[in-house]
Amino acid sequence: MEFQWRNQPEEFLQDGSRIVVTADKGTNLFNSPGKHFKINNFPFYYINKIGDFVIRCKITPDFKALYDLGCIVVYDHEDKWIKFAYENSDAGHPAMVSVVTNETSDDCNGEKVEGYAWMQIIRKGDEFALHYSKDKEHWSLVRIFRLEMSSEIKLGISAQCPLGENCNVLFEGLEILENAFQNIRKPE
Numbered sequence: 299m300e301f302q303w304r305n306q307p308e309e310f311l312q313d314g315s316r317i318v319v320t321a322d323k324g325t326n327l328f329n330s331p332g333k334h335f336k337i338n339n340f341p342f343y344y345i346n347k348i349g350d351f352v353i354r355c356k357i358t359p360d361f362k363a364l365y366d367l368g369c370i371v372v373y374d375h376e377d378k379w380i381k382f383a384y385e386n387s388d389a390g391h392p393a394m395v396s397v398v399t400n401e402t403s404d405d406c407n408g409e410k411v412e413g414y415a416w417m418q419i420i421r422k423g424d425e426f427a428l429h430y431s432k433d434k435e436h437w438s439l440v441r442i443f444r445l446e447m448s449s450e451i452k453l454g455i456s457a458q459c460p461l462g463e464n465c466n467v468l469f470e471g472l473e474i475l476e477n478a479f480q481n482i483r484k485p486e
Contacts, residue, residue: 299474301454304342309466317469319343319368321457327371327381328460329403337460338376344454350477352485353453354418356434356470361386363462367395368469370419372426373452377401380445381456382428384415394430396441408440416471420482427482434471435486442483 303310309320319341327340357368369383381397387407394408394415409430416431424446429437453474457467479485 299345301343301345304344304452305339307341307457310341315471317343317455317472319455319457319467319469321366321459321465321467323459323461323463325458326365326460327379327456327458328397328405329377329399329401331402331404333402336376340371340456340458342371342373342452342454342456344371344373344452345474346450347453347474348450350421350423351453352418352420352475352477352479353473354416354434355455355472356414356416357384358414358468358470359384359386359392359457360466361392362465363459364388365458365460366462366465367458368467369456369458370417371452371454371456372419372421372447374447378445378447380419380426382417382419382440383458384411384417384430394440396428398441398443398445400445406441409438420477420479420485422477422479422482425482427485429485437485439483
């Protein structure tokens with residue numbers, strides 16, 4: 299797999315299967331539901347991927363400020379993308395947060411999670427399932443939906459820091475596989 303950067307951060311470290319990304323202040327990926335603004339300056343470490351897939355990794359953010367996050371991103375273009383984040387949410391605690399964007403962003407806070415999370419996105423045609431796990435064996439469904447996207451998309455990871463000074467995120471065990479799951483709701 300040949301990864302490349304979009305908006306490469308100043309601080310980035312890769313050591314085997316460990317990747318540390320430092321997101322600078324003001325970095326984000328979000329299209330306001332009220333169409334007031336779009337922010338698309340997020341650091342993105344990605345590959346070009348055709349067809350169905352499973353992407354997963356362990357994400358451990360160094361939360362300092364509201365909305366600090368580490369995430370998996372499926373990116374078609376600036377108005378069509380998916381962000382599945384482990385975020386210091388406005389619910390008052392770190393949580394699984396999904397943002398599905400088809401021109402505007404549909405932002406949804408999920409379950410409270412502490413410390414780290416294994417996260418995955420599964421694509422089967424235009425169906426997507428987002429799951430998280432604490433042990434990489436038992437996966438909890440966060441969201442399942444349909445979003446028509448191009449066959450070839452950009453697929454990868456990102457750290458973001460909309461409000462704070464910076465956010466360090468550790469990504470471990472990143473893997474991108476062909477999807478062999480028939481039931482993407484419960485992929486065990």
